[in-house]
Amino acid sequence: xxxxAGVEWAVHCCVVLSQADGPVPTARLAELHGxxxxxxxxxxxxxxxxxxxxxxxxxxxxxxxxxAAAEVSLLEIVKAVDGPEPAFRCTEIRQNGPLASxxxxxxxxxxxxxxxxxxxxxWRSSLAGVSVAxxxxxxxxxxxxxxxxxxxxxxxxx
Amino acid sequence: xxxxAGVEWAVHCCVVLSQADGPVPTARLAELHGxxxxxxxxxxxxxxxxxxxxxxxxxxxxxxxxxAAAEVSLLEIVKAVDGPEPAFRCTEIRQNGPLASxxxxxxxxxxxxxxxxxxxxxWRSSLAGVSVAxxxxxxxxxxxxxxxxxxxxxxxxx
DNA sequence: TTAACGTGGATAGTTTCTATCCACGATAGT
DNA sequence: ACTATCGTGGATAGAAACTATCCACGTTAA
Numbered sequence: 001x002x003x004x005a006g007v008e009w010a011v012h013c014c015v016v017l018s019q020a021d022g023p024v025p026t027a028r029l030a031e032l033h034g035x036x037x038x039x040x041x042x043x044x045x046x047x048x049x050x051x052x053x054x055x056x057x058x059x060x061x062x063x064x065x066x067x068a069a070a071e072v073s074l075l076e077i078v079k080a081v082d083g084p085e086p087a088f089r090c091t092e093i094r095q096n097g098p099l100a101s102x103x104x105x106x107x108x109x110x111x112x113x114x115x116x117x118x119x120x121x122x123w124r125s126s127l128a129g130v131s132v133a134x135x136x137x138x139x140x141x142x143x144x145x146x147x148x149x150x151x152x153x154x155x156x157x158x
Numbered sequence: 159x160x161x162x163a164g165v166e167w168a169v170h171c172c173v174v175l176s177q178a179d180g181p182v183p184t185a186r187l188a189e190l191h192g193x194x195x196x197x198x199x200x201x202x203x204x205x206x207x208x209x210x211x212x213x214x215x216x217x218x219x220x221x222x223x224x225x226a227a228a229e230v231s232l233l234e235i236v237k238a239v240d241g242p243e244p245a246f247r248c249t250e251i252r253q254n255g256p257l258a259s260x261x262x263x264x265x266x267x268x269x270x271x272x273x274x275x276x277x278x279x280x281w282r283s284s285l286a287g288v289s290v291a292x293x294x295x296x297x298x299x300x301x302x303x304x305x306x307x308x309x310x311x312x313x314x315x316x
Numbered sequence: 317t318t319a320a321c322g323t324g325g326a327t328a329g330t331t332t333c334t335a336t337c338c339a340c341g342a343t344a345g346t
Numbered sequence: 347a348c349t350a351t352c353g354t355g356g357a358t359a360g361a362a363a364c365t366a367t368c369c370a371c372g373t374t375a376a
Binding site: 001002003004005007008009011012015031032033034035074082083085087088089090091093094096097098099100101105108110111112114115116118119120122123124125126127130134135138139142143144147150151154 | 159160161162163165166167169170173189190191192193232240241243245246247248249251252254255256257258259263266268269270272273274276277278279280281282283284285288292293296297300301302305308309312
């Protein structure tokens with residue numbers, strides 16, 4: 001069970017966007033993170049379609065966060081890039097074979113599916129409790145307050 | 159992000175094994191659940207390697223649970239079949255690009271990785287809290303107490 | 317007019333998942 | 347001994363998803 005690597009890129013991009021003064025183009029984000037420009041573009045488009053970022057086309061365009069960083073949760077980014085489908089997909093195998101449960105006994109989800117859904121809900125709740133603002137604060141703590149100052153300068157240089 | 163479909167098969171097999179009186183062969187489990195016999199065999203081997211089930215080779219052989227059903231958690235089955243690796247893999251992109259964090263600032267996992275790890279831990283804790291015995295009890299509740307009686311009869315018929 | 321920039325489609329390589337088959341050794345009954 | 351049953355591991359192959367690239371197009375500001 002693994003998550004798309006694009007999620008990591010997208011999250012870091014959101015943290016950067018939370019510190020930017022204006023639109024940041026794909027090429028800048030890709031160079032900053034040392035990742036493929038064309039592929040990152042796909043992930044940013046996913047964020048855009050999900051409404052997490054707003055794009056400005058044309059010259060001096062780029063991406064900005066749609067909401068305040070404190071209002072953007074990790075869960076939203078994960079869902080936007082990795083998809084909203086649950087990891088566990090019940091195929092109702094209890095309705096297969098010679099001892100199949102009759103359909104009328106299967107109105108409720110089966111116990112296995114319920115347990116899996118509860119676990120995924122716990123996972124989502126945890127992700128929902130972390131905002132881009134908190135992640136940005138973590139960077140400041142780990143790498144020092146000058147980190148984002150340097151970032152803003154580098155973004156302005158472009 | 160999705161889990162192997164084999165997890166569902168393996169969990170249902172464990173529930174069945176918790177109700178069996180003796181070793182149950184792969185062919186029987188596959189027929190019961192209406193799934194591929196040869197592919198299910200692979201998943202049962204994963205359970206075997208993980209120590210969750212014990213195999214008996216030769217005639218009248220098959221699989222039995224190694225531990226009491228109450229001692230086997232959903233998490234163990236998921237880890238055995240789907241692998242123990244975390245879904246989120248940090249590639250340390252903070253160490254990439256022109257503004258890379260210096261290695262000495264990266265002794266701790268980055269904030270993104272920490273948040274993802276916490277969410278996965280919540281997921282694992284939830285799965286660890288569910289046992290095969292509880293899942294079996296759920297079946298009895300949903301489908302009635304005669305369900306497993308019929309199952310044992312069908313297994314004995316073979 | 318031009319250069320910068322996001323968008324969507326087409327395409328292809330790589331990996332993982334799903335599935336099957338077979339040779340092999342082990343076991344219990346005949 | 348012989349045979350049918352049964353798990354094991356390897357080899358193999360098709361399907362699906364992930365990763366990545368390129369291009370044509372429309373938009374925008376200088």
